[in-house]
Amino acid sequence: xxxxxxxxxALDPGAWLDGGVLFGGTPFRVVTLxxxxxxxxxxxxxxxxxxxxxxxxxxxxxxxxxxxLPPEPARDAWPRVSVVIPVRDxxxxxxxxxxxxxxxxxxxxxxxxxxxASADAAxxxxxxxxxxxxxxxxDRQQRxxxxxxxxxxxxxxxxxxxxxxxxxxEAGWLAALLPHFADPEVAAVAPRVVAxxxxxxxxxxxxxxxxxxxxxxxxxxLVRPGGRIPFVPTATVLVRAAHFPGFDTSLRGGEDVDLAWxxxxxxxxxxxxxxxxxxxxxxxAPRAFAGRRVYYGRTAAPLARRHPGAARPLAMSPWTAAAxxxxxxxxxxxxxxxTGAACALLARELRGVVADPVRTAVRLAGGGTLRAxxxxxxxxxxxxxxxxxxxxVLVPRLRPALAAAVVVPxxxxxxxxxxxLDPVRWxxxxxxxxxxxxxxxxxxxxxxxxxxxxxxxLGWRLRxxxxxxxxxxxxxxxGCAGSAxxx
Numbered sequence: 001x002x003x004x005x006x007x008x009x010a011l012d013p014g015a016w017l018d019g020g021v022l023f024g025g026t027p028f029r030v031v032t033l034x035x036x037x038x039x040x041x042x043x044x045x046x047x048x049x050x051x052x053x054x055x056x057x058x059x060x061x062x063x064x065x066x067x068x069l070p071p072e073p074a075r076d077a078w079p080r081v082s083v084v085i086p087v088r089d090x091x092x093x094x095x096x097x098x099x100x101x102x103x104x105x106x107x108x109x110x111x112x113x114x115x116x117a118s119a120d121a122a123x124x125x126x127x128x129x130x131x132x133x134x135x136x137x138x139d140r141q142q143r144x145x146x147x148x149x150x151x152x153x154x155x156x157x158x159x160x161x162x163x164x165x166x167x168x169x170e171a172g173w174l175a176a177l178l179p180h181f182a183d184p185e186v187a188a189v190a191p192r193v194v195a196x197x198x199x200x201x202x203x204x205x206x207x208x209x210x211x212x213x214x215x216x217x218x219x220x221x222l223v224r225p226g227g228r229i230p231f232v233p234t235a236t237v238l239v240r241a242a243h244f245p246g247f248d249t250s251l252r253g254g255e256d257v258d259l260a261w262x263x264x265x266x267x268x269x270x271x272x273x274x275x276x277x278x279x280x281x282x283x284x285a286p287r288a289f290a291g292r293r294v295y296y297g298r299t300a301a302p303l304a305r306r307h308p309g310a311a312r313p314l315a316m317s318p319w320t321a322a323a324x325x326x327x328x329x330x331x332x333x334x335x336x337x338x339t340g341a342a343c344a345l346l347a348r349e350l351r352g353v354v355a356d357p358v359r360t361a362v363r364l365a366g367g368g369t370l371r372a373x374x375x376x377x378x379x380x381x382x383x384x385x386x387x388x389x390x391x392x393v394l395v396p397r398l399r400p401a402l403a404a405a406v407v408v409p410x411x412x413x414x415x416x417x418x419x420x421l422d423p424v425r426w427x428x429x430x431x432x433x434x435x436x437x438x439x440x441x442x443x444x445x446x447x448x449x450x451x452x453x454x455x456x457x458l459g460w461r462l463r464x465x466x467x468x469x470x471x472x473x474x475x476x477x478x479g480c481a482g483s484a485x486x487x
Contacts, residue, residue, distance in 0.1 A: 006071045008048070009068065021354055032464070083163055085097060087116065111131065113151075145247035148234075162234055170276075190238070190273070193216075232270065233256050234255070253295055295440060297443075298443060313379045330400070383437070
């Protein structure tokens with residue numbers, strides 16, 4: 001399958017080009033380009049259309065090395081959009097959402113409100129009628145996945161836009177999302193979900209503005225387990241009706257992650273497009289905040305059972321893991337020796353591939369090990385914190401490294417993001433966030449007898465391939481160094 005000829009291509013934010021070699025992707029690869037292929041990529045990066053080179057473009061996009069840039073279609077060429085809104089006991093939020101949809105400059109084919117057995121049926125019926133929406137009333141609660149499926153069953157649009165009742169799409173949201181469906185391989189596209197301005201400015205509100213699990217960041221990309229964007233929430237997501245498999249109603253949470261992973265497993269593409277923004281009313285009361293994190297953590301075990309290996313908290317090479325283990329044990333010379341050996345072996349593999357294999361190996365292996373430190377610390381104090389706490393009690397030698405893991409990454413994150421929150425409260429809130437999520441992972445794993453979300457994936461290794469080989473394998477899937485997910 002080729003990428004449409006009228007598309008453009010840009011490099012993925014996590015990829016870079018050095019001479020005739022591309023670096024990046026999911027999993028991370030070193031991809032060699034022929035002279036003709038390099039000229040083609042240069043033409044694309046200068047703003048040219050794909051034209052007859054759609055096979056190469058498809059391979060780079062599928063590998064997470066490149067971003068597709070769809071042309072802006074004429075408004076009369078947009079697919080028909082059915083907005084499906086599941087709601088339970090939220091008449092005020094429903095009315096607010098319908099008002100936003102009604103005043104939007106985006107074209108919507110139909111709006112379907114699914115009342116999931118709300119206590120005040122009349123209030124929701126009145127809100128739906130006032131907003132010009134079709135109402136479906138469920139007499140027995142089926143939760144959001146079942147309500148979404150009920151709405152999808154009667155929808156007539158080409159694209160299903162699932163929008164939760166506590167969301168408010170910003171103007172132009174569909175105009176930024178719908179062009180991606182010009183690629184026939186795209187099954188779903190999700191916008192950026194940001195905090196709704198409610199007038200509250202408590203410390204948890206300010207924290208959520210920068211670290212809410214719904215917000216997947218400012219960079220677009222491919223959604224894939226183990227990738228830079230491992231999942232997208234279904235607070236708002238657009239799905240091609242012909243590819244919609246239905247939400248798994250047996251899951252007690254995590255159905256959004258499951259949907260994306262089932263679509264990618266079926267060979268379809270799921271994209272994240274932050275140019276479209278949808279505001280979401282975050283839960284920022286302390287009890288609700290912590291409870292939601294525990295709830296997200298408990299979804300890891302059922303997801304791991306359905307998608308083996310995809311819900312692991314950390315993926316890296318054995319070399320990187322060994323180097324950081326040596327650091328934790330206060331063996332800096334051993335850590336340096338391990339990293340040096342990894343650089344030497346990689347330099348040998350890159351000989352004849354890049355102009356300066358030693359420099360490139362140091363950048364990839366050495367720099368990658370250093371950059372992985374935050375991911376290691378995140379797993380140590382988030383998913384693994386009960387084991388970390390026990391290790392700190394039993395092995396005094398580990399305490400300095402564990403204390404650094406608790407403090408340093410959070411402080412670095414605070415410096416990067418500069419939230420409207422002092423560093424002490426930022427650090428304490430990060431630890432509350434991590435403790436609640438990690439407790440959810442452990443309690444869910446123990447209850448389900450499923451240890452996979454507690455295991456690291458140490459099978460990662462750098463791949464060196466030619467673009468022709470990449471075309472032959474269709475981009476492939478797999479993990480990369482870093483956290484597998486952040487809920």
